Structure formats: structure tokens, C-alpha cells
Amino acid sequence: MMELTRKGEYAIRAILYLSRQPRGKLSLVGEIAESAGIPRTFLSKILQQFTRTGLVASFRGMGGGFTLARDPAGITLLEVVEAIEGPVLPNRCLVGEGTCERDRICRVHEVWGRVRDEIVAILAGVTIEELARGREGFAVDDLTRSR
Amino acid sequence: MMELTRKGEYAIRAILYLSRQPRGKLSLVGEIAESAGIPRTFLSKILQQFTRTGLVASFRGMGGGFTLARDPAGITLLEVVEAIEGPVLPNRCLVGEGTCERDRICRVHEVWGRVRDEIVAILAGVTIEELARGREGFAVDDLTRSR
DNA sequence: CTATAAAAAGACAAAAAAGGTCCAATAGGT
DNA sequence: ACCTATTGGACCTTTTTTGTCTTTTTATAG
Numbered sequence: 001m002m003e004l005t006r007k008g009e010y011a012i013r014a015i016l017y018l019s020r021q022p023r024g025k026l027s028l029v030g031e032i033a034e035s036a037g038i039p040r041t042f043l044s045k046i047l048q049q050f051t052r053t054g055l056v057a058s059f060r061g062m063g064g065g066f067t068l069a070r071d072p073a074g075i076t077l078l079e080v081v082e083a084i085e086g087p088v089l090p091n092r093c094l095v096g097e098g099t100c101e102r103d104r105i106c107r108v109h110e111v112w113g114r115v116r117d118e119i120v121a122i123l124a125g126v127t128i129e130e131l132a133r134g135r136e137g138f139a140v141d142d143l144t145r146s147r
Numbered sequence: 148m149m150e151l152t153r154k155g156e157y158a159i160r161a162i163l164y165l166s167r168q169p170r171g172k173l174s175l176v177g178e179i180a181e182s183a184g185i186p187r188t189f190l191s192k193i194l195q196q197f198t199r200t201g202l203v204a205s206f207r208g209m210g211g212g213f214t215l216a217r218d219p220a221g222i223t224l225l226e227v228v229e230a231i232e233g234p235v236l237p238n239r240c241l242v243g244e245g246t247c248e249r250d251r252i253c254r255v256h257e258v259w260g261r262v263r264d265e266i267v268a269i270l271a272g273v274t275i276e277e278l279a280r281g282r283e284g285f286a287v288d289d290l291t292r293s294r
Numbered sequence: 295c296t297a298t299a300a301a302a303a304g305a306c307a308a309a310a311a312a313g314g315t316c317c318a319a320t321a322g323g324t
Numbered sequence: 325a326c327c328t329a330t331t332g333g334a335c336c337t338t339t340t341t342t343g344t345c346t347t348t349t350t351a352t353a354g
Contacts, residue, residue, distance in 0.1 A: 001232035002149050002266065004259070006313065012255060028329075042314055048331065061322025062328045077258060085148035090266075107278045108159055111224060111269065112151070118265040119149065122258065131254045152341070175300075189343055195302065208351025209299045 002090070004081070010038045011046050011084040012077070012131075018056065019072035019132045026065030046084060053083040072132060078123035088123070090115045151228070157185045158193050158231040159224070159278075165203065166219035166279040173212030193231060200230040219279060225270035235266050 013036040021027055029047060033040040047066050050056035057069040068075070082088065090112050160183040168174055176194060180187040194213050197203035204216040215222070229235065 001151070001155070001228065002235050002263075004148070005311095008148070016255075039314065041316075044330080045314085051330090058330060059322080060320075060328085060330045063323065064321090064329050066330085077255075081148065088149050090149045090151060107273075107280070108163075108224075111273050111278075115266055115269050116149075118269065119262055122262050122265065126254075126258050131258075133254070154342075186343065188345080191301075192343090198301090205301060206351080207299085207301045207349075208353095210352065211300045211350085213301085 005085060007042075007046060008081055008085050010036070010043060011050070012080055013038065014043060014046060015050070015055070015068070015075070015080050015128055016132050018066065018068045019075075019128045021067070024067065026059060026063070026067050028065045032066070049084055055079065055083055071129075073127050073129040075128040076124050077126040077128065077131065078120060080128065081123060088116055088119050090119070152232060154189075154193065155228055155232050157183070157190060158197070159227055160185060161190060161193060162197070162202070162215070162222070162227050162275055163279050165213065165215045166222075166275045168214070171214060173206060173210070173214050175212045179213070196231055202226065202230055218276075220274050220276035222275040223271050224273040224275065224278065225267060227275065228270060235263050235270075 014032055017032050017036050018027060029044050030040055032038070032047075033043045036043075038046075047056060047058065051058045051066070051069075054069055055075065056066050058064070058066050078088075161179055164179050164183050165174060176191050177187055179185070179194075180190045183190075185193075194203060194205065198205045198213070198216075201216055202222065203213050205211070205213050225235075
């Protein structure tokens with residue numbers, strides 16, 4: 001249970017790829033797709049979603065492509081994941097008031113609320129810049145080529 | 148993202164129902180289903196899963212039915228959820244060593260590991276008995292009839 | 295031993311979500 | 325104009341979810 005979808009994984013990989021490019025440089029869908037091992041057309045949709053939410057900037061026509069719209073140090077993992085998979089909601093009953101009539105009665109909801117809060121806190125505490133740095137001195141490029 | 152499935156919700160409701168019955172009393176599928184608002188045949192499968200994992204005991208034939216196999220105070224929410232939905236794995240790459248080649252390289256995995264650990268800790272910290280008690284003196288029966 | 299009552303097992307099926315593909319349209323550069 | 329690249333939308337396939345239905349097994353009562 002509680003799995004991140006493939007789309008979510010792709011999304012993170014794509015953002016990580018972009019974050020490792022020189023600031024301002026534009027990358028093509030095909031380029032990112034090949035490097036990160038993501039189906040090209042599917043990635044296209046993911047990037048469109050990112051541009052809609054403002055995390056990524058896109059430019060059309062010759063010389064166009066994608067680039068991060070903001071500094072990777074200011075983008076959290078939570079933002080990335082929520083941009084693609086929607087808000088963290090470990091239980092439907094937390095969607096909104098009144099969705100579940102048992103809201104105010106049942107203890108289970110309070111527990112799921114705590115689960116959500118913890119997940120959000122952890123994901124909000126990690127930036128893309130930190131993630132892209134990797135650890136123990138691995139060449140970052142090895143990451144994306146390893147598949 | 149990260150939603151509990153309907154099956155998981157049903158499972159919790161069913162266990163909660165059983166935990167409110169007098170110790171040793173057997174409940175019929177139909178009885179639980181109606182009271183907790185769960186499709187009868189679907190609940191049947193859920194209870195079968197519970198008996199297989201040993202959380203619930205079942206008896207066939209006339210006078211048969213289901214009952215908790217253990218004291219509700221000793222059953223955690225984690226056990227219930229994992230019995231039905233499988234282990235908490237917020238990322239496929241945590242399934243086993245080597246499933247993801249990026250395991251030892253990528254920081255993302257470490258983050259998801261923390262997420263999993265937190266979820267597990269929270270769910271393992273709540274017992275069915277606590278949940279069934281509800282709060283603020285609500286009649287527990289109101290819970291299951293409210294739908 | 296037979297009728298009845300209940301869970302168990304397994305096959306089946308509809309609906310929704312996940313995971314993509316394809317193509318026409320649009321916008322930008324040369 | 326023409327090429328290039330993203331955008332948008334329609335479409336499709338596979339898997340998962342959410343069930344149902346039927347048959348079998350086990351237990352009890354008469």
C-alpha cells in the first residue's frame with residue numbers, strides 16, 4: 001500500500017534531471033526522456049503538468065525546451081509530488097468536511113490526519129537541490145544513465 | 148495520492164465492529180455487512196483474508212460466524228491495514244534490495260524510507276481497542292448505523 | 295443420514311485508474 | 325514559407341479495484 005505511481009517516479013527523475021542542468025539551459029523532451037529512462041510521450045504530459053503548475057518553464061519552436069522555473073534549492077519534494085499526484089490524502093474522508101459522516105465521531109480519521117501531516121512534513125523538508133546533490137560523491141550523471 | 152482503498156476502509160470498519168461485540172460472540176457476514184455498510188460478498192472476501200492472517204477466527208455451519216481471534220487491545224491498526232493491503236511501501240524501490248539499481252545512489256529512496264517508517268510507527272501506535280472506544284462518549288453504535 | 299446453515303474457494307465481470315500512444319494545432323525561430 | 329518544438333486532446337491497452345455468482349466444504353440440528 002501507499003505506493004508512489006510510476007508517473008510520480010518519472011516526475012521526480014525529470015525534475016532531478018532539470019535541476020542538474022546549467023541554470024537557464026533548455027532541455028528537450030526527448031533528451032530528458034532518454035537520459036532518465038522515461039517514455040517520451042508520457043514524459044511530455046508530465047512536463048506539461050509541471051509547466052501548468054509553474055514549476056517548469058517551457059519554450060516552443062526551434063531552440064525551445066524545458067527548464068526549471070525556480071531555483072532547485074527552493075523547490076521541495078512535496079511540491080513536485082503534489083504537482084503530479086495531487087494532494088497527500090491517505091484517506092478519502094480527509095478530502096473535505098462532511099465527505100464522511102463519521103468525521104467527528106471516528107478516531108480513525110484523526111490517525112490518518114496524523115499520517116498525512118507527517119508525510120507532508122517529511123516531503124516538505126527536502127529540497128530538489130539536496131536530492132540532486134546525491135551522496136558520497138557519486139557522479140550525478142551516473143544516476144540517470146544507470147538504466 | 149497515498150489513499151487508503153475502499154477495501155482497506157471496509158476492513159477497518161469490520162474489525163471495529165467485531166471488536167465491539169461481546170468477547171467470544173460470533174457475528175455473521177450479513178450482520179456485519181449491513182451494520183457497517185459494506186457490500187456483503189465483498190466483505191466475505193475481506194474476512195477470509197483476516198482469518199488467513201489469523202486476526203479473525205471463523206466457524207462454519209449453523210451457529211457459525213466470525214469473531215476476533217485476539218484481544219482488540221493487542222491488535223494494532225498497522226496489523227489490520229497490512230493484513231488487507233500488504234506492507235506499507237510508499238515506493239516500489241523499497242520492496243527489496245536490488246529492485247532499483249539506484250538504491251544506493253539516490254537520496255530519494257532514503258526520504259521514502261523515512262516516510263514509510265513514520266507511517267508504520269503511527270499505525271503501530273494505535274490499537275483497535277482505542278479506536279473502538281471512540282471519543283467524547285459517543286454511542287459506538289451510532290458509528291456503524293450512520294450510513 | 296439428511297436437511298439446513300454458514301464460511302471458503304474460485305471463476306467471472308464491470309468500472310476505474312494507470313500507463314501510454316498518436317496526431318493535429320499552435321507558437322517561435324530562420 | 326518552413327522547420328522545430330511544445331500543447332492539447334482523443335484514443336488505447338493493461339492493471340487494479342470493486343465487486344458478483346456459483347459451487348464446495350464444514351458443521352449442526354433433527
